[in-house]
Amino acid sequence: MKKTQISALISITCMVLWATPGSAAEIRWARGTADGNFIGNFTDPANWDGGVVPGIADRARVDRSQTEMTLDSTIVVNDFLWGVDEEPQTFNFLAGADVTTVDNFIAGLNRGLINLNVDEGASINVGNNFLLGTLTTCCGGLTLFDSDITATVSGDIVVTDTMIMGNAFDGTPILTDVLLDVTSTGTVTANNIAFSPPGPGGD
Numbered sequence: 001m002k003k004t005q006i007s008a009l010i011s012i013t014c015m016v017l018w019a020t021p022g023s024a025a026e027i028r029w030a031r032g033t034a035d036g037n038f039i040g041n042f043t044d045p046a047n048w049d050g051g052v053v054p055g056i057a058d059r060a061r062v063d064r065s066q067t068e069m070t071l072d073s074t075i076v077v078n079d080f081l082w083g084v085d086e087e088p089q090t091f092n093f094l095a096g097a098d099v100t101t102v103d104n105f106i107a108g109l110n111r112g113l114i115n116l117n118v119d120e121g122a123s124i125n126v127g128n129n130f131l132l133g134t135l136t137t138c139c140g141g142l143t144l145f146d147s148d149i150t151a152t153v154s155g156d157i158v159v160t161d162t163m164i165m166g167n168a169f170d171g172t173p174i175l176t177d178v179l180l181d182v183t184s185t186g187t188v189t190a191n192n193i194a195f196s197p198p199g200p201g202g203d
Helices: 003-018
Strands: 025-028 039-041 058-061 067-071 074-077 079-082 089-093 098-101 105-107 114-118 123-126 130-132 149-153 156-165 178-182 187-194
Touching: 058 074, 178 187
Parallel strands: 025 058, 039 067, 058 079, 067 089, 074 098, 079 105, 089 114, 098 123, 105 130, 114 149, 123 156, 130 156, 149 178, 156 187
Antiparallel strands: none
């Protein structure tokens, strides 16, 4: 093998390792201020601890109440943790938002009152699972109760693996109130879609 080929192979291998879920650094949305009430754009460094916008190797975590985040550009992160510790939180994917997660998209890790608004012209591509009000052992997630998580989709969502609503990841029922509202212009595509079992849960 030529030296140039070996160098290229090493470079590609490093890129893949750098982007793997196990190496994700967690960056929090504006934890450093007194009131914790944040309205702003995902791509503004001032809205993130340390002034660093999460990138492909990072986990973007939002655990501040009254958060209203705007996403309107091309964004690639390792994964999202939304609905952590405090509520309510709102996320607006505007036309022009092209958002990709290498791993999971989790809305409502352990808190509810989450609103996801995916406008026409916006797209979300999830490399693994899309969890809405779903118990997961990832990242300290706890059982949700009466979570009130609403996703209004007028754009496009593509999930490589499974979209799960109002149900534990291992299939154990949990009490959550999750609404997925796909409008006439919206599409949701997934390898598998799992809803809550009968009783209070996903709609």
